[in-house]
Amino acid sequence: MSDVDSSGIELERRHESCAAVSMGQRRCGPRILMHGLTYHVASNTNRGERAYLLKDISAYFEPNQMTALMGPSGSGKTTLLDLLAGRKTVGKTEGHLSFGGVAPSKPFLRRYTGYVEQFDTLLGDLTVREMLLYTAELKRPMREPMELKRGKVEELLRRLRLESCADLRIGNPLAKGISGGQGKRTNIGIALISEPRVLFLDEPTSGLDSYTAHEVVRVVRGLLQDGTTVAATIHGPTAATFALFDRIMLLARGRMVYFGPRGLPALHYAAQHWQHAAASVKAVLAEMRPADRRVTAASALGAATTATATAAAASEDDDTATAAAAAAAVTTIALATGICSGAGEGLGGAAVHEGGLRAGAAPGACKAPGAAGAVACKDVGAGPHVAAAGAVGAACAPGAGLSYLALNVAEVLVGALTEADHHGGAEELAAAYGRSELRRVNEDRLALYLLAAGVSTSVSITGTGNSSIATGSGGGLQQGTQLPRQDPKQSGPAGSRSSSSRSGDDGGSKDVEQPPDREQQVNGAAAPAPAAPVLSRLTSPLASWSSGLEPDQEAIRELATRSETGTPWYWGLWTLLRYRTSRNYRSPSWLLPRVMDKVIISLIIVTLYWGVGNKPNPNNIVNIQSSLFMWALLPACGAASYVPAIVLERRLFVRERDDGLYRCFTYLAAKLLEEVCLSLGVSVAFSAYVFHGLRLQGQWVVFWLVYFLDMVVGIVLAYLVAALSPNMDVANMALATFVMTLLFFAGQIMTAATMPPWWSWYSRIDFLRYAWGALMVNQFESNDAELTGGITILKYYSLLGISKWAYLGYLSVFFFVFAVMAQLALNYMRHQRR
The missing domain is CATH 3.40.50.300 (P-loop containing nucleotide triphosphate hydrolases)
Structure with missing residues (x-):
């Protein structure tokens, strides 16, 4: 044939x-x-x-x-x-x-x-079990009971032989976690958790x-x-x-x-x-030679018996474990050495099942003609040895083994x-x-x-x-x-x-x-x-x-489906917050870059400008407006710490989006929500500390709202720049350059009235102008001190008659505009060329 x-x-x-x-x-x-x-x-x-x-x-x-x-x-x-x-x-x-x-x-x-x-793209802060469960909750139907999802995860852990590392953190190049082989099997597990119709492996x-x-x-x-x-x-x-x-x-x-x-x-x-x-x-x-291509059934059975004995000793006389271990060992021997000849006729009825073999699945094995059947009935016996014999047969079944040669074809x-x-x-x-x-x-x-x-x-x-x-x-x-x-x-x-x-x-x-x-x-x-x-x-x-x-x-x-995900956006958002945000909030490496810059700068501002707010004399006005300008500038300068959240996660984001885990909107909303919640608490603490330390005038609520809104605008601006940039170098350069241009048009270095007309438009789209302006109005609206020549401080900076609440509204608009632009950039920008 x-x-x-x-x-x-x-x-x-x-x-x-x-x-x-x-x-x-x-x-x-x-x-x-x-x-x-x-x-x-x-x-x-x-x-x-x-x-x-x-x-x-x-x-x-x-x-x-x-x-x-x-x-x-x-x-x-x-x-x-x-x-x-x-x-x-x-x-x-x-x-x-x-x-x-x-x-x-x-x-x-x-x-x-x-x-x-x-290449593996996994969440290093999660354990292997959590990684699989996280994927299961995003890929499998929301209406499916949690017990079934957990059962599927446990089944995959067993089939992929990941039980020993199921509760170990996956880790990353800087923090050692599971091994390369375990990571590869975990990567396969997240592809299998949804029981795909088609599986591609690169x-x-x-x-x-x-x-x-x-x-x-x-x-x-x-x-x-x-x-x-x-x-x-x-x-x-x-x-x-x-x-x-x-x-x-x-x-x-x-x-x-x-x-x-x-x-x-x-x-x-x-x-x-x-x-x-x-x-x-x-x-x-x-x-x-013919002898190189096949061996006798007796030789195959000898190898099987030896492997079974070894597996039995290792499994401490547990028949179930012995059968599975023997099956794996003998199947490997059969495939590697090409022992399949007549053995497939006599022993090929055993069925491979969950990494092992069901012994006794071939009741007619001993009736098959040929040496394989005879040896099986005479020498194999029952128990784990039957599983070993069945392993040889399964390895020799059509499509299961090499069946003819020991070389690497x-x-x-x-x-x-x-x-x-x-x-x-x-x-x-x-x-x-x-x-x-x-x-x-x-x-x-x-x-x-x-x-x-x-x-x-x-x-x-x-x-x-x-x-x-x-x-x-x-x-x-x-x-x-x-x-x-x-x-x-x-x-x-x-x-x-x-x-x-x-x-x-x-x-x-x-x-x-x-x-x-x-x-x-x-x-x-x-x-x-x-x-x-x-x-x-x-x-x-x-x-x-x-x-x-x-x-x-x-x-x-x-x-014919039109939906890219199997779960609604709110379920995806909730899952991202439960698995990823909760871990980030417990990670010092994630928290410190978002807090330490504010600790240091606020400490400098308080010690440098201690008590200047209740001294509105002409000699002290410059110090007051300078401290307010630095307070408005701090969130924009600190936005660089949020860039890695997008750039360094890009491979993971692309893989999870291509896998249909969530929509771009869900991912961005989860990122913003975890940052906004943290910023809420941080802004309250530091704004109270600075406001009272400098003994500023006006309303503390306005002082806090300006700082909070300024902070979240800086975060979403960092996300926008990160989404537009192909790598960290470009993102850091682009963000620093953009923030530097904002300084020139915020109204403090050069007043809005003295700006050339061909640059006045840029001042109107500078969110620092509105943050600093709201702080100035809050400080001086009830005590507009004279600066020089009978000109008050608010009039000098073209802030006389400005509503601080209107400026707060304008500042809020920047958040939504940058968020929409970041959403579009994440959705349509393709920095990975495949």
Whole structure:
């Protein structure tokens, strides 16, 4: 049997499993369909030209399967993953991309897909359990009981093996917390907490040792029992880790050079089609002897028994723990050494369950013919040994283990591909795939998937394998052709997405086109008659998978969602305050920068200007107005301490927003509320201290309100500047420069009456002018002392007849204006170019 045929049989088995999942309590994720997918950006080297990062990608990612994206550095793996997840912010996309035939909108991608970033973005002040619970409260439905959310968190802690560090702080580079492997598993946990329909992982094993990397991928593979569609980029996996994937996509220079089953079929394909680049692959295959590819069942059972004994000793005779530990140990041995031969027949009935195995799930194991079954009945016995034997069988089951070789196939393939890429052979390998039988089978299957999903274009399948998605007139879809977009609410599963649109758009459906009747698609004049050999080969298995071909009603509803979050804004606000603000209020590193500057400056003002307020003589008036000006200036100068709250959290904010945890408004409101609440108490204490220390005149309430409003305006100004700035250096420079310009036009250094007319407009939009002016009126309105030549202090500074309450109102307006501008900046500014 050919490699292509065997991969098709394996695919059928996986789909039958997915169909079974969809008929139970769980549901399958959508099938991701790509045809002629191309992505390009403006060239950095040649002005006016395009740089193609992905070109003509036609493939499909199946539910209930794990697909690995591999290739040399810069081959386009992460680019493709970002494109599928809707996280590209620059460039242009062409071709067809759909989830089960329906255009994936931004709200759907944020709410119902999970994305594990290559670098961990976690809250260092929270524990692992709190981090998962925080995400659960923001991602899972608000109406869901808290007990269920806690139960889901505990389940993930167990499945990800995080119980030992569940109550440890995550930490940060300056405060050591959990390990890198635990952080990576926590990052995976926050993607899994909402039970996503699709899971994308970008280098989930980077920075991990081989054992931890294997454990991480093994946990992800356990999600397949939930029907999840999984795609991951991965570098340098071990043989055992590579064996956990079902299919691989090899990329070079943005072109697809292989898409099919992993393992020996991929090696044979490379040896046959990669020509000069296949020398190393052929050498590996030539050196392989039958004895290297498989071992006897007796050897497998011996390894299993040894591993079981070791696990039993470590678990202190706890049968449950022994079974789980034995299962993990033996599965690893089976995958790493390739012990699968006849063992799969006799022992393959045990089912993988929650990281372990259910012993006794294969009652017919001892009846199976062959050495494996005989040895199992004679030597294995019962108890934990049955679990060990079952582990061998599960590892050898179709799609679960290497089953034939002990070498690292991934290393061989990527090594050969990298060497070819370095010698400029990427285009040649892509062309070879385009001419291959494997490409023909993949294209035919993709064409039938699109037809079965009800894509609003006709599908033609040719006997030569040149499958095409055609327009209503029967023309083939060439690279860059735009497909009509369809509203999933109107067309059900028949919506399709094709681009020629900016990646940063929301992906919402605009142009609505009713799909043609299903029979017209197949038999109508617009669709060429499919070739009989292809239909006979592919439609039969498709008929058996009919229950899993189209999105179910729940998937259609999810794909049509318009809300980017699963919880209302007020619940998100409350959750942010409970988890993040409460921790900040207990953190000295967060509190000190917000309090110490006010302690120091107020102490200087009080000791320097002690008692000047009740001495309104001409010689002391300058000191009074100077102390009031410094008091108004202090909050603006201290605003720099609030910039890091936005700039340093940007990666976390972008990730949480893309994950659909909250809206921009919710995030900004939580930030402002935590700062305003702290400022309220701080302003009361320090304004009372300074007002009475200087023995100022007027109303203390006005003195306090000016200071409080001035402080919160400075905070929201800092947020605005931080949101507009790409990094801390720019933000600090921009804020300091802006505040410095305000000093010139506040009315103290130069009076408003003497300003040139071409600068008077700037004085009107200077919030320091209104803060200082309100303080001056409050101080001198009942005792307007003469300054010089019969001119009073208020008249000299053009404040005579000014209402202090009006100036307080103007000061409040600045808060709301800056807040709206900060909201818009957070929502639309994209400093991370992906």
